[in-house]
Amino acid sequence: MPDRGRERDLVLAPNEFAFISDETKGNINVYVGPHKTSLANTDQPVVFDPESKRFSHKTLQEATHTISIAPEGWYLVLKNPAKDQSHPRTGALNNLPVLDIGRKVNIPGPISFALWPGQMVKVVQGHRLRSNHYLLVRVYDEEGAKENWSKAVIKKKEGDDAKDGEDGGDAIHDGGMPDLTMGKLFVIRGTDVAFYIPPTGLEIVRDSAGRYVREAVTLERLEYCILLDEDGNKRYIRGPAVVFPRPTEAFITHNGSRKFRAIELNEINGLYLKVIAPYSEEGVDYKVGDELFITGKTHKIYFPRPEHAIIKYGDEEKQNAVAIPAGEARYVLNRLTGQIALQRGPSIFLPDPRTQVIVRRVLDPKLCRLLFPGNREALEYNLSLAQAAGAKRGADFVADRELQAEEQSRRKSKRSAGAPPAPPPPPQGFAGDGFSRNQGFSGPRTIVLDTRYEGAVAIDVWTGYAVLVVDKSGGRKVVQGPHTHLLEYDETLQLLEMSTGCPKTDENLLRTVYLRVLNNKISDRIDAETRDLVQISVRLKYRVNFEGEDPHKWFEVENYVKFLCDHIRSLVRNAVKKLGIQTFYSDATSILREVILGKQGEDGRRPGRVFSENGMRVYDVEVLDVNIGDESIAELLVEAQHAAVQQTLALASEQRKLEFTERSEAISQQIAAVQSTTRRASMVEKQKEVEQQKSLDMAQIDARAEARQRSQAAELSQQEAIDTIHRADLARKRATQEFELEQHQRQLELQLQSIRAEVQAVVDKAGAVSPELIAALQAFGDRALAEKMAESMAPLAILGGESVADVLARLLQGTPLARLLKAASDGE
Numbered sequence: 001m002p003d004r005g006r007e008r009d010l011v012l013a014p015n016e017f018a019f020i021s022d023e024t025k026g027n028i029n030v031y032v033g034p035h036k037t038s039l040a041n042t043d044q045p046v047v048f049d050p051e052s053k054r055f056s057h058k059t060l061q062e063a064t065h066t067i068s069i070a071p072e073g074w075y076l077v078l079k080n081p082a083k084d085q086s087h088p089r090t091g092a093l094n095n096l097p098v099l100d101i102g103r104k105v106n107i108p109g110p111i112s113f114a115l116w117p118g119q120m121v122k123v124v125q126g127h128r129l130r131s132n133h134y135l136l137v138r139v140y141d142e143e144g145a146k147e148n149w150s151k152a153v154i155k156k157k158e159g160d161d162a163k164d165g166e167d168g169g170d171a172i173h174d175g176g177m178p179d180l181t182m183g184k185l186f187v188i189r190g191t192d193v194a195f196y197i198p199p200t201g202l203e204i205v206r207d208s209a210g211r212y213v214r215e216a217v218t219l220e221r222l223e224y225c226i227l228l229d230e231d232g233n234k235r236y237i238r239g240p241a242v243v244f245p246r247p248t249e250a251f252i253t254h255n256g257s258r259k260f261r262a263i264e265l266n267e268i269n270g271l272y273l274k275v276i277a278p279y280s281e282e283g284v285d286y287k288v289g290d291e292l293f294i295t296g297k298t299h300k301i302y303f304p305r306p307e308h309a310i311i312k313y314g315d316e317e318k319q320n321a322v323a324i325p326a327g328e329a330r331y332v333l334n335r336l337t338g339q340i341a342l343q344r345g346p347s348i349f350l351p352d353p354r355t356q357v358i359v360r361r362v363l364d365p366k367l368c369r370l371l372f373p374g375n376r377e378a379l380e381y382n383l384s385l386a387q388a389a390g391a392k393r394g395a396d397f398v399a400d401r402e403l404q405a406e407e408q409s410r411r412k413s414k415r416s417a418g419a420p421p422a423p424p425p426p427p428q429g430f431a432g433d434g435f436s437r438n439q440g441f442s443g444p445r446t447i448v449l450d451t452r453y454e455g456a457v458a459i460d461v462w463t464g465y466a467v468l469v470v471d472k473s474g475g476r477k478v479v480q481g482p483h484t485h486l487l488e489y490d491e492t493l494q495l496l497e498m499s500t501g502c503p504k505t506d507e508n509l510l511r512t513v514y515l516r517v518l519n520n521k522i523s524d525r526i527d528a529e530t531r532d533l534v535q536i537s538v539r540l541k542y543r544v545n546f547e548g549e550d551p552h553k554w555f556e557v558e559n560y561v562k563f564l565c566d567h568i569r570s571l572v573r574n575a576v577k578k579l580g581i582q583t584f585y586s587d588a589t590s591i592l593r594e595v596i597l598g599k600q601g602e603d604g605r606r607p608g609r610v611f612s613e614n615g616m617r618v619y620d621v622e623v624l625d626v627n628i629g630d631e632s633i634a635e636l637l638v639e640a641q642h643a644a645v646q647q648t649l650a651l652a653s654e655q656r657k658l659e660f661t662e663r664s665e666a667i668s669q670q671i672a673a674v675q676s677t678t679r680r681a682s683m684v685e686k687q688k689e690v691e692q693q694k695s696l697d698m699a700q701i702d703a704r705a706e707a708r709q710r711s712q713a714a715e716l717s718q719q720e721a722i723d724t725i726h727r728a729d730l731a732r733k734r735a736t737q738e739f740e741l742e743q744h745q746r747q748l749e750l751q752l753q754s755i756r757a758e759v760q761a762v763v764d765k766a767g768a769v770s771p772e773l774i775a776a777l778q779a780f781g782d783r784a785l786a787e788k789m790a791e792s793m794a795p796l797a798i799l800g801g802e803s804v805a806d807v808l809a810r811l812l813q814g815t816p817l818a819r820l821l822k823a824a825s826d827g828e
Contacts, residue, residue: 008039010060017088017114018063021046021055028055028117030094032067037093050120068121070109075153075197079104079120087113104140105200108153124212126153126197127204129190132216134244136205137186137198145180145201153197185247190216217243217251222262224303226252234306238262263302268321270295272353277307291354293319311353321350322358322454329456329486333357340489342456361457361489362386370513371459371493381453457487464518466546468494468555478551480517498561502539503527506562515554517546523624524565528576530584535629536576538592541622542568548615557614564616568609571595581628589623596621755785 012018012033021028023042031037039045045063046055070076080099088094096117108126115121127135139145178186180201188196198204204212217225219239227235227249234252237243239259245251251258263271275290286292286307294302304310310317324330324345332343335355343349351358362385363371372378461467461481469477472490479485493513500508503525523541530536542564546554557563575595576584584591596618597606609618762781 008041008043009036010039010045011036012064014090015067015069015112016064017067018060018065019046019048019055019117020044020063021057028096030088030096030114030116032088032090032092032094032114035091035093046117048117048119053118055117065115067112067114068123069112070107070123072110073126073195075106075108075124075126076111077104077106077122077124077203080116080118081105082116088116090114103144104203105144106148106198106202108197124204126195127212128195129188129193129213131157131190132218132242133190133213134216135188135196135212136207136214136247137188137202138205139180139182139184139186139201140203141201142180142182143201145199146177148199148201149177149180150199152199152202153195154193155195157192157194187244187247189244191242191244216245217258219243219259222301223259224262225259226304228252236303236305238303263304263317265294265299265302265318266296268296268348268350269318270350271302271317272311272319274309274311275307276309279307293352293354295350319350319353321348324349324455327484327486328458330454331359331361331456331489333359342486342488344486360385360454361487363457367492370495370511371457373512378453455486459485459487459493461485461514464516464520465514466517466551466554467513467515468552470494476552478554480551494555496555497559499559499565504561504565506559509559515546517551517554520544520546522561522564524568526569526572528573530576530579530581532580534581536581536584537625537627537629538572538588538623539625539627540568540592540596541624542596542618543620543622545617545619546615547617550615553613553615555614557616560614560616563613564611564618567611568596568618585626585628588626592623593621752789755788759785 010018010020010031012031012035014034016033018031019028020031020039021044023044028046044057045060047058047063047065048055068076080101081103082097083100084097086097094114094116099116099118101118129135178184185205186202206212207214219225219237219241221240223239225237225243227237227243227245228251229235229246230248235249254260265271271294273292273294275286275288275292278285278287280286291311292308322330324343324347326346329342329344330349332341332349332351333339333356334341335357340359363382365379365382365386368379368382459467459479461479461483463482466478466480467485469479469485469487469491470493471488476494496512496515498510498512499506500510502523504522520543521541522544523539526538526540528536528538544564548554572592572595575591579591593606597608597620600606608620611617759781763778
């Protein structure tokens with residue numbers, strides 16, 4: 001079992017303390033280490049709960065706490081301090097003093113102490129401020145703030161560290177004591193103070209994230225921020241600046257950002273503004289409710305101001321211009337007068353939203369089918385416009401911006417129906433000013449214009465066509481192709497009706513607004529009767545042009561097809577009635593062309609059939625088919641034509657045989673002549689080849705002989721040079737040997753002179769010696785001299801090719817040594 005006595009021992013190390021409750025008296029004592037004591041059964045360790053403000057029983061280990069330590073640059077926020085400003089003594093038992101309940105004091109470090117029961121403390125790091133930091137300070141104890149105002153720990157910035165910042169006031173400066181009313185807020189800016197610990201009576205207000213130090217807004221150029229005060233006023237500040245809010249102000253944020261870019265404008269966009277507060281600028285007074293439209297012509301960069309509110313259509317802040325290509329236009333509605341004008345291209349049109357609205361014209365389905373035949377897409381688009389206009393109580397136009405807003409909402413709904421987009425990754429890398437250049441070629445910026453249905457109604461009149469444009473005031477205008485005509489808002493096109501079928505009838509009329517004025521083709525079938533009562537059917541195709549100085553006459557006949565066909569039918573039937581079937585059938589095309597187009601003139605041309613009523617002229621006709629109603633008569637005419645054709649074919653066959661024979665013989669003669677010419681040319685070429693081969697062989701022989709001569713001459717010159725070199729080499733060797741022999745002779749002479757001098761010295765010394773000794777010494781000296789001379793003369797004897805004795809005998813001839821040398825040689 002564990003030792004109960006040891007469990008009741010309280011052992012506190014340095015920097016530790018514990019609360020012990022005496023249950024017999026209700027007192028709570030403080031034990032501060034280093035300390036050891038044994039607890040009685042009535043002593044219970046307790047812990048003070050700051051939330052419930054009550055003491056709860058704990059084990060000794062749980063009741064043991066470390067003392068509160070604030071190092072240099074930190075401070076303690078102590079609640080319920082002792083009235084006598086005392087703290088528990090170290091290493092002893094401390095009784096609870098009287099506490100100043102509800103009071104809070106700030107104690108700067110370095111300091112450490114244990115807590116009294118019921119006290120609460122928080123260790124806070126001193127507030128270090130950069131130039132873009134600030135603190136929001138609040139007065140919580142007016143009397144304590146005034147009493148301890150000078151005890152604040154403040155490290156002010158000096159020199160280059162001190163900077164100016166945008167500040168609305170209520171900041172702590174170097175002046176005297178400010179107004180320290182309870183609840184008063186102050187701003188301590190990082191541009192003025194580098195380090196701050198508040199005195200008793202002041203506290204630092206945390207932000208929404210629980211941070212003491214708040215960040216000011218650093219604005220670069222072309223940036224601004226908005227500060228909203230508690231009284232509802234806004235303050236707009238432009239960069240570059242470090243912005244510190246007033247104590248009652250808050251930054252307005254949008255998408256999590258507290259600063260915004262200025263709005264860049266150019267000549268093709270602008271801002272639609274509403275004046276919400278009166279102001280004056282450049283001598284102009286603006287009243288509440290005035291509307292302004294500013295563009296890049298007057299404001300390249302726009303910074304919002306508190307007197308302005310931006311009027312937006314949808315999510316777009318800017319009013320952008322619309323590109324109107326060449327040949328297109330836009331309908332522009334004047335909001336004040338209701339007049340709709342046509343703004344033509346090419347241009348970049350920026351409407352003034354105060355007075356101008358771009359609208360789209362709604363066409364009636366029937367008119368749409370006439371203007372754009374077969375274009376189902378255009379019809380469906382106009383039906384959608386009609387539905388949008390129907391929602392506007394019968395209006396025959398729709399505002400362009402309303403349609404664009406609907407399209408944007410549809411695109412947004414499609415995006416929202418899909419998977420939610422992933423959040424963008426946090427920015428990485430360098431975020432300062434810089435230049436980015438592509439490593440490859442970057443093409444120019446490209447804009448795709450799709451304005452088929454956004455602009456005014458455009459009528460493309462093709463080549464050879466014309467339309468009649470009429471307006472509600474009665475004006476008429478003919479437009480000929482190729483041309484693109486933009487309809488004014490009150491303009492429409494004249495309707496034409498044309499008979500269809502073959503023969504042409506009015507049962508199914510073709511309605512159109514396009515008149516083919518050049519190379520028009522109209523086909524028809526005419527039933528007629530000849531003079532001999534034979535029924536015939538002729539199928540024709542007319543080529544028609546509309547001519548004349550007044551093109552308005554072209555549209556004066558509503559159904560020009562019927563008008564043309566009826567008139568020509570009458571002419572053809574009258575002409576056929578005067579002719580028999582054989583006469584007409586044999587030359588039907590010429591007869592019909594003469595009846596319709598007139599007789600040929602001297603130039604071979606026919607005048608054509610002119611209709612003065614609408615300027616129409618038939619300039620050519622094609623006879624496609626002529627049918628005879630009576631089959632027996634038709635067969636007889638066909639047989640007669642067959643016989644004539646057979647005879648013609650037989651004659652043509654014989655003629656072709658004759659032409660074939662003549663051409664075959666002529667070709668044979670030409671072949672023989674060409675072959676003879678080829679053979680003669682071949683012989684001439686062979687003769688030329690033999691002569692060229694002969695010349696080549698002779699040239700090769702001459703070249704070999706010349707090469708042999710040059711080789712021999714070069715070899716002879718080389719032998720002469722070798723002889724010269726050999727003679728020079730022998731001369732150098734002979735001179736070298738002679739020089740060496742002369743040098744040796746000089747050395748021998750010098751040695752002989754030295755020996756003679758030595759002998760003479762010895763003779764002189766031995767003059768006082770007896771003759772016998774002299775003779776003996778002389779003999780000994782002669783012998784030594786002879787030996788040395790023999791050693792010295794040995795190399796010279798070898799060079800001369802003689803013995804040493806012969807050389808010495810020749811040199812010592814006539815001297816006493818000659819006898820000695822002779823005696824030595826005889827003894828041998």
